[in-house]
Amino acid sequence: MTTPSTDTDEAATSRPAAATEDGTTGAPLLQVRNLRKSFGGITAVDGATFDVDRGTITGLIGPNGAGKSTTFDLVTGVQTPDSGQVIFDGTDTTGWRPHRSANRGLVRTFQIARELDEMTVLENAMLAPRGQLGEQLWRAVLPGVRDEVVKQEERLREQAWETLEFLELDHLAEEYAGGLSGGQRKLLELARVLMLEPEMILLDEPLAGVNPTLETKLLERLHALRDDGYTFLLVEHDMDVIMNHCEPVIVLHQGSVLVEGPPEQVKSDDRVLEAYLGEDV
């Protein structure tokens, strides 16, 4: 895939920097420090601390209730942590509301694909890009000024088509998102976050409900995007996917990080086995 052309200076400067040849990447893109969140008496995330390096597909696994989804919520601002820090690309983004994190280049998808049912696939894709002039009311309306908006919309439309092609959704462009299958919804969700041209994407079970053929394709795309400089943090239940596609792998257990390392190391770690033995693997 060719990287979609950028529209604004802001987006241009925030383009992901490709990983260096030897795999060392300088400062981590995302630093999570001592995150804590409890609901009533239950502590969902209990001092989670980990890094995500640039240009990686980092896997985040853990038994049910380990706090993976809550961690995602805390990192992207859907929920506010009780304590701890989230540092993204050198900026402390702790407690930022989701839209602010997203505009900074940190976006997430949802475990259950949340499509905007009564919008078409193309509208869904065109919603996401940052820096849209026409999101300002006066620009959307005033004659003259509006011409700029129309020009930008034409560019975005082209970009949306390219992204949909890349994910093989282009034949569905004019369908309502509500009519898509589960797998197609997952793809659309990915298309949407790609249109935002973020630096880092948090994927919450992107393969759940996706058929094997599509799954292979989706994983290929992820690698292609990683090679383009995107960084991924991936929550997934399918161990094969994690072990074959993620590097490194972080294991959460009872709200904190149990093990972190390359897949082979994680696989052979007794503590991980123990944690998972608490339930059926």
Add this chain to the structure above:
Amino acid sequence: MATGTDTSSLAAFVRERPFGIALAVLVAVLFVDLFRKLGAGGITVADLAGFLKDGTVLGLSLGLAGIGLAMTYSILNFANFAHGDYITIGGVAGWIATFLVSGLGSAELESLALLTASSRTLGVSVATAPVAIVVGLLVAVVLTAAMALLIDRLVFRPMRGQRGISLLIASVGVALAVRYLLVFTLQSGPRGLTAGPATPSWDLAVGSGTVTVTAHELTLAALAVALMLGTHVLLRYTTFGTAMRAMADNEDLAQVSGIPTERVIRTTWLLGAGLTGAAGFLIALERGALTTSFGWQLLLLVFAAVILGGIGSVYGAMVGGLVIGLASRLSLVWLPESFIIVAAFVVMIVILLVRPEGLLGGVTTV
């Protein structure tokens, strides 16, 4: 857009509760001012006692009228905008019965059935026509419950599971249809119900003045408290109550665990609307008059009471009712009379902003 640095957690604490902090300050200032006014003679102790009594009576009316709304709100998850008109139905149906019982033979049937007979001539009060009043109360309960079931069958049942807003809109339709059918049959215009001279009342000496309490105010207060306690016991200690609470918590789960949801819904309407009918009858008794829109005019205050108490809580509705009732009457200390209702609404909006989950924390205590 916003690129400012992040604020500290203390600032965040204040920022998240600006309304709460402002409200606490305001209430404190008002209390100080109240005592200043009492000391300076701006108002007398008797005035204040009168406001408190009126506020309590209004509060108990709202609380009683709110129980039914709280029950259906928690079970069916929608704000029933027709609830006010259920109150009216209770008042109208009950009082037609009372008029018929007390006046048959002495007045024209038609004037009794349309509530146009002279209340002075009929001379109804708890003291002079207790039987007629009891009959009226029972008729109010039965007819309101029956009508609520009929409307549920026609309107709400086909819409089970739909979004709360759709049901809310349907209930607005029901409200309009019910109210204006009443106008069509009865014609609008206020109806006098009780005879002032026939109603026992007592002047209590308070400070340098007096506060008057009527037998009808006492009847309303006593029955409201009794009915609320009875409802509480019923919901706390019967299988129906357990089933209802389970459904309010999680309908799907309740259904899976074998609770007959439709039957629970029916019983909820029956009980809730019955209480609403009683409330309508008693409010009309206490006021001594009714109109075809008196329930509708109470609706927002009842909503305020229910939301304030935390939806689904019987005690909450009672507490919420008292807060709203007292707030609106006590506002007379500072505001002219035309702002009584405004004050109550402002209290509701402010509390909703500070504690959207209600005063009692949104726990369905029942």
Add this chain to the structure above:
Amino acid sequence: MSARLDGPLAAATEWFDGRSDAALLLMLAAGLYALFTLVSLVLGYDLGGIVNTLRRITFLSAIYAMLVLALNLQWGYTGLFNLGVAGFMAIGVYTMGMLSTAPTTSPPGLGLPLPVGIAGGVLAAALVGTVASLPALRLRGDYLAIVTLAFSEIVRLTYRSPVFETFSVGGVSLGTGGSTGMSLPTNPIRMLFYENPQEVTSPPSAFGEAVFGTFEAIGVRAPVVEGTAYAIVLLVFVAGVYGLLRRVGNSPFGRVLKAIREDETVASALGKDTRLFKIKVFALGCGLMGLAAILWRIGGLASTEDFRPITTFYVFVALIIGGAGSNTGSVMGGAVFASLLFEGPNFVRRVATQYFDVGFGQTPNTIFEAVGPLASLDLTPLLAYTLSDVNVSALRLVLLGVVLVYLIQNRPEGLLGHRTETAASVDLGERPGGEER
């Protein structure tokens, strides 16, 4: 019941889908005008009467169309359930009145030029809408409905309060007229026809004289000509508001609004500051409600009776008829509501009384006198009772309630609700430059 009606409804929907928006609006207008011309002829009206009937239909349809368009922006597009429409209307009208009525009248105003008053009224409604939107950001849908309804009652009761009947701020006298209301500045359309538009007895201007003369000759009197001219001006306003909101809807801004309606969490996860969008939508929508109300009442009386919650419900019914989410549907809903549901019953009454009047004799005073004769199969008293002025008004509202329940049960998307109105400033129908599919 629904199964039987679904067939024709579905067929009608399919038929609607094949038509362009402009064609639909024109056909609806032609249909309504034809219907009301026919009714006027049946009632034996002369040309002046017919024109006056069409004028009234146009006037009300235009006002409701504007109100519905504004509400559609808030509820249809963004999903904000604002039950305070009447309150924002009142703020527009009363602010305009207080700014522009003469200081010498009772209640006194500031006597500022009318354009200042109108702009002030619209801005005040928008500003108060902005303030009222703050709870909208925090509350769930049904609470928002209750809070906005309570808010509109606060507004109404405040304007009604004797405290503000006349009051002075910093030595300047102002007033709302309390429960008696406030006379508003004269309708600016009079400037076209009269030498001294402010005075009721003013002689017509040269232009006015020419126009009045022409129409007088065919039986259309001066006030009807004046009113018709104003109705036409209102149609221009509707077109303006429609064009504005269509642009808002078909833009990246409108796309975010749709996204907020569908799933606010997603919109904000994609970097949209949803609060800001909601505030803007409240401000714009409420400002337009203020404008519509000013255009509705100007030249007449501002009375708190006009801003009871029922007015809000009227607008909602009209929106639901047209279909939440569609601007074209909003205009159609406004017109259908105003002419058929709002005015229709009165015309039914007039036609019916004209034909049955002979046998009516005394109209029964109570439902008993009306129903009693049914025992002897005499329908006339019941009919006479039903067709009396007050009872037609009551039944009209019963009908409204029934229509509301029917629509929400069987056709929640309204006449045009599911119609695609693409949220983009460019055509998304095809891919320019790309290979044709």
